[in-house]
Amino acid sequence: MVNFLIKKIKNRWTGYIIVFIIFGVTIWSSNKIVYELKIEEHKRVENYAKSLELLSSSEILDLETQDFLFKLIKDNNSIPVALVDEKGNIIDSKNIDERIQKDSVLLKKYINELKKSDQSIEIKLINGKNYAYFKNSKLLNQLKYYPIAIFVLILAFFGFTYWYLKTIKDTEKSYLWAGMAKETAHQIGTPLSSLMGWVELLKFEEIDQSTVLEIEKDVNRLKDIVDRFSKIGSKSELSKNDIILITKQTVNYISKRISKGIEVNFYTDVEQFIININPPLYSWVIENLMKNAADAMQNKGVLDIFISTKDYKYLEITVADTGSGIPAKLKKRIFEPGFTTKKRGWGLGLSLAKRIINEYHKGKIFVNKSSKETGTEFKILLKK
Template structure:
């Protein structure tokens, strides 16, 4: 198991390193291409400036200006000519519908001044400056590295989720193996205890004591069966949920503080559903023990079972400290606990047992701070 974790970790680091190198190379090539393309645009604008200067300063109208005119016609880079004092003259390749707007022109001129150095020309006998901004293609190219980084982030996120899920799967296998091994280890002394209980029944001992010991031994056997079922698909059988719930309720009532008031109510003595007795009992036990802890050993715990045409509803209520509404879903996550002791697995296991194994639902029906909480379990009738 340790070697597999090492391999997993090394593989993740290698993929991240390779991804970083690839992206770095792409970003570097993009930067080189950007600088080269920007330099080519500068050269085009210098050619445009020269052609404009030649056309404006040539007095002979019969002179051959075909090349210069062709350069001027083929220029697609937005530019503005200004005088020495900054007043705007000619405008090229800007939105024709807005060139009459001085605010638009000043805004475009400000962008051009930020992006590129002006080109000085002698035009029509006076000094002027040509300001230009990057072409649309070059501007799109500036956003390419950002898009690439976002794609890399998404890619690394997918990698992280993949390896994290693999790690969680390996951890689940480890916990499953430990649970089954625990059940196996409990089995040996449990068999011995069963033998001792049989012997005690033949001795001159108060049989009430022996009966209570036998209940605890049976309880250990149930716990061992629960652990043995972790990680495997449990066998569901048609059972009377009223009887099973009441047995667990009575067992916990007899072993709890007398300061806790227990109440069990049901609309019918028989309600049948397909459940696994050990695992369902684990859920009820978790809810009752959590209720007692929430009340700090003093208060009231009640179970109310009702039904409709299709479902059975089990309500477990207490008069404890309550749960904030913001944590109604969070309490079912593995590791969440408000206790000084405990791993925060009880409600997580309960949710898995009810929803994954029994195809039912479990959730916080209502809760008020310092007044109490009610959990609701829904199971389908058979």
């Protein structure tokens, strides 16, 4: 087991190292391309400047040379360049936004920005010294952000991969738990049928019928449990039921089967409330929360169940105990399938409770608050 975990950790680190190598190579290669392009653009501006210098010189140039020099000047169609004399007058400008060129104030401001870029070439023309100020082309500026774009894409890819694999894993777990639940229901079904038959026979015997009645209640409870397990993984049908009555019945039943050291209180702000639910599955959720609360209180404390109808959208069911609370680091994990803090627990209760409330009833279940001093409060929200 230890070797397996070590191998798993090594594989994970190998994946991280590969990602960092890919990212490093991408950054290096893109920076190299940007650097080479920058040198190339600088050469093109130098050609532009030298061509202007030669054309304005006193030397007599043949037509072919003149045409070549004009071609070099026109060849720059992407690098913003401004030709300025010693007095600051603008002689020529290329590849600058037309709106800026038409506005002298904006153009002067733009030239000042070019000067700050520290990219200039001195040119000697007839009128004296001139300066060609320029900055990077749009393409070069865009390439600077290329590594960031690649990094974001890599993160998005790995994020999607992680989400996809996690979804598959969670789905596999769901099918596994659903299969186990159905198989459990199937296995319990046979001895349960026999027990139901024996209870009917006991009713005709000359024994204390109150005992038989309690046995029958437990057998019926087993029947409900089998019904619940058989519904896991199947499409659950909701029907209009009085949630106050169902909750009260569940609370009364569990109250008699947990420690007498626990004071159980049930409150509601209405006597009846009809809502679409699946009674066996909903009852299971309340039962699980009550049993977990009893364990958390170590069979001594106060357990309050309260149903509120005051919210205009949701019906609120609160299950609060005075137990030891849930550690902050475990709050996000308590609903995970297989997670449990009990020595003999399976980690199914809260996982199935969340599935029943969230998926089957389209509601919400969460830890509203929890602390070592005040205990834990679970809240269930069901749409009215």
